[in-house]
Amino acid sequence: MIEKPKEKQRQRAPSQRSLATRERILDAAEQLFSEHGFDGASIRDIASKAGVQGALVNHHGGSKEDLFFTVVARRAGVLAEHRLAALEARKTEDEADLRGILSAFIGPFLELTTHSGPQWRAYGRLIAHVSADERWRPISEVCFDPTAQVFTSELSRVLPGASPRQIGAGFVFMVSAILSLSTSTWRIGDLSGSADTDDLMQTLLDYCEAGFRAIGSPG
Amino acid sequence: MIEKPKEKQRQRAPSQRSLATRERILDAAEQLFSEHGFDGASIRDIASKAGVQGALVNHHGGSKEDLFFTVVARRAGVLAEHRLAALEARKTEDEADLRGILSAFIGPFLELTTHSGPQWRAYGRLIAHVSADERWRPISEVCFDPTAQVFTSELSRVLPGASPRQIGAGFVFMVSAILSLSTSTWRIGDLSGSADTDDLMQTLLDYCEAGFRAIGSPG
DNA sequence: GTCTATAATGAGATAGAC
DNA sequence: GTCTATCTCATTATAGAC
Numbered sequence: 001m002i003e004k005p006k007e008k009q010r011q012r013a014p015s016q017r018s019l020a021t022r023e024r025i026l027d028a029a030e031q032l033f034s035e036h037g038f039d040g041a042s043i044r045d046i047a048s049k050a051g052v053q054g055a056l057v058n059h060h061g062g063s064k065e066d067l068f069f070t071v072v073a074r075r076a077g078v079l080a081e082h083r084l085a086a087l088e089a090r091k092t093e094d095e096a097d098l099r100g101i102l103s104a105f106i107g108p109f110l111e112l113t114t115h116s117g118p119q120w121r122a123y124g125r126l127i128a129h130v131s132a133d134e135r136w137r138p139i140s141e142v143c144f145d146p147t148a149q150v151f152t153s154e155l156s157r158v159l160p161g162a163s164p165r166q167i168g169a170g171f172v173f174m175v176s177a178i179l180s181l182s183t184s185t186w187r188i189g190d191l192s193g194s195a196d197t198d199d200l201m202q203t204l205l206d207y208c209e210a211g212f213r214a215i216g217s218p219g
Numbered sequence: 220m221i222e223k224p225k226e227k228q229r230q231r232a233p234s235q236r237s238l239a240t241r242e243r244i245l246d247a248a249e250q251l252f253s254e255h256g257f258d259g260a261s262i263r264d265i266a267s268k269a270g271v272q273g274a275l276v277n278h279h280g281g282s283k284e285d286l287f288f289t290v291v292a293r294r295a296g297v298l299a300e301h302r303l304a305a306l307e308a309r310k311t312e313d314e315a316d317l318r319g320i321l322s323a324f325i326g327p328f329l330e331l332t333t334h335s336g337p338q339w340r341a342y343g344r345l346i347a348h349v350s351a352d353e354r355w356r357p358i359s360e361v362c363f364d365p366t367a368q369v370f371t372s373e374l375s376r377v378l379p380g381a382s383p384r385q386i387g388a389g390f391v392f393m394v395s396a397i398l399s400l401s402t403s404t405w406r407i408g409d410l411s412g413s414a415d416t417d418d419l420m421q422t423l424l425d426y427c428e429a430g431f432r433a434i435g436s437p438g
Numbered sequence: 439g440t441c442t443a444t445a446a447t448g449a450g451a452t453a454g455a456c
Numbered sequence: 457g458t459c460t461a462t463c464t465c466a467t468t469a470t471a472g473a474c
Contacts, residue, residue: 014439017439037352044466053440053442054469055441056440059439060439131403132402168408169419173396176395177391180394189384189387204392207431210430211425211429211430262450271458272459274451274461275458278457278458282450
């Protein structure tokens with residue numbers, strides 16, 4: 001199950017080749033989990049994509065659920081750091097108003113998932129799976145809730161007229177809209193050029209900022 | 220595959236008992252597909268929940284993919300009718316402004332999925348699966364795109380300043396926010412009472428209306 | 439750490455009796 | 457239309473040689 005990160009004490013440091021293999025396996029798992037979901041991606045497919053034997057996947061990743069957890073957690077820290085750093089930067093420049101907070105949350109995610117290569121792009125879709133399936137709630141709690149709490153606190157500060165429940169609802173609406181850019185781009189149209197994605201980010205920011213303002217101001 | 224609704228010519232009308240069995244199977248499939256997704260729900264589990272033998276599921280539903288299609292399509296017509304009727308009602312009363320259009324789209328969905336029993340509640344989650352997985356795009360095109368086109372046309376009419384792409388983006392944001400109420404209610408809090416859900420619907424409407432206005436107005 | 443081989447289970451689908 | 461029985465295949469996971 002998903003109990004812990006379970007950091008076994010190792011006898012000695014793993015070799016470089018071992019680490020490289022492990023990374024290949026995690027990359028393959030990231031892509032296939034993001035495309036087909038947990039149940040739709042098989043260990044065999046992952047092993048095949050990584051160019052290794054099936055047994056190696058279990059050796060490096062443990063059970064399938066452990067592997068899924070590992071893949072999600074691998075980039076969660078980086079994403080959280082980018083978001084919190086962006087938030088701090090806004091604060092020190094006195095730009096931590098509503099739009100500044102939303103930018104700090106949305107910007108790093110879109111920057112990473114659209115401009116940082118196919119693995120990060122897959123990771124965006126992967127988060128959508130984690131977020132949609134209550135089965136992965138323990139993963140969410142560990143990987144994403146801490147950051148979410150920081151941002152909802154900030155939102156409550158700049159929107160004193162909104163109840164915690166309204167802030168929570170608005171936050172869920174925003175997250176689902178963000179993730180829809182990773183999963184439903186085909187509904188809006190191809191996003192090949194950077195100009196298009198930046199355009200879409202502005203539209204998303206405008207949408208969410210106005211939405212939050214409507215929630216925060218009295219009826 | 221998902222080619223067609225494939226209406227085989229029957230020799231004679233099915234018996235009442237047969238129809239009842241078929242409904243039980245579809246109900247069970249609806250619940251399990253909505254909870255665990257297509258790959259996570261097995262034919263065996265569906266048969267067990269419906270209280271029939273496994274072979275009957277294939278007999279009534281065809282292949283697993285056919286069964287999924289059938290379940291999604293079963294209520295799609297009702298949902299579409301409610302939405303289009305609500306839209307027409309607004310138009311004849313000269314209330315087809317932005318908020319009226321959004322209400323006609325959101326209201327029937329929330330009414331059905333929160334106040335019309337567990338099957339409709341499951342159907343809401345089911346649509347979230349269909350919408351998130353590109354694999355079901357053919358189903359979306361048949362079941363939901365026609366209604367979506369009607370509403371995006373209306374939105375373009377009342378928001379002449381927004382490009383089709385912006386309307387499309389806003390529509391995707393809105394749909395993802397609506398569906399998040401079916402999948403992520405545990406993130407916002409329990410929705411036991413009707414008052415709570417009505418409250419949430421107002422919040423959602425405020426959020427989306429403001430968001431669309433921000434998209435539709437220059438700068 | 440990596441491989442081959444295989445165990446153990448569960449999946450979707452069908453044949454054929456009733 | 458319904459059931460029993462079964463086919464065929466894919467799945468996760470592990471045992472053990474190297």
